[in-house]
Amino acid sequence: MQEILAIVRMNKTSATKKALVEAGVAGFTAFKVMGRGRLVDDPAVVAERKAAMMAMAGADEPDAEMLIDGFLDGHRLFPRRLFTILAHDEDVPRIVEAIMQANRTEHKVGDGKIIVMPMLDAIRVRTGEAGEDAV
Template sequence: MKEILAIIRMNKIQATKEALVNAGFPGFNAVKVAGRGQQALDAEVIQALNNHPEDTNEVLPLLAHCPRLIPKRLVSLVVPDEQVSRAVDTLIQANQTGNSGDGKIFVLPVFDSVRVRTGEVGRVAVDEMTG
């Protein structure tokens, strides 16, 4: 099993929910998060970090001018290994605009799962058909 974490634009959550359900992935979680991508840090900030890593009095005021955190959504779902590609493709199709900030998708291993209500463990605990 794998956990798929997708960081997406706030305005794409409805399209993402619909796409996941239509693709056969009705079970997922979504939370509001804030973060930033790979926007370049100002050269002055990088130089201060390199020259004075211990001097927060010099570096912290410079960090205040860095790009702000952007509101996003974090979508999480657990799927069997053989469904990872389909789930990732579904997330990409629902969120890809071709512009910076479309998001990121991470795939992580899941070692075990337990359904609290029944005590079922392993894949059956996340299988929607037995829920």
């Protein structure tokens, strides 16, 4: 048994849910979380992302540039979605690939992170089933 944690962009929540269902995942949980990844040190990529974010904010938002600079320099956290999935060992590669396909973008940054961890046990509350049967 494995636990898969997938941290994805908020706007990829629906695509991720659809990908998980299509991959045959029996169930999953999603949380709203805040975080940030590794800072990008390529000035061209930072400038490109800032321009795109400024365009989305519009001219009528007076604090937009300050907020965007805070995101890009690591002082502010980005809203993200955290999916948790319990999976049988043999299903993990298929699930991970489905998550990657649903979340890969052309932005070169911020597409998310997938963490796979061993699971010691799981118990289904309703029936008392444990281990692989509970997944």
